[in-house]
Amino acid sequence: MQDEVEVCCPYCGETVALVIDPETSGTFVQDCDVCCNPWAVTVERDADGDPYLSVERAQ
């Protein structure tokens, strides 16, 4: 089962639902669905495995 997390784009400010696999953690680059700019997405998980995402501009 995949996790769906809403994140706020650091470029266009839109809220976008990001789907991640259960084994996904660490940092990856993903393009915004709305403005196509690259995000640096960092995934951390708590003890229950619930994901916490932070999104920054990938340079």
Ligand SMILES: [Zn+2]
């Ligand atoms: Zn965007």
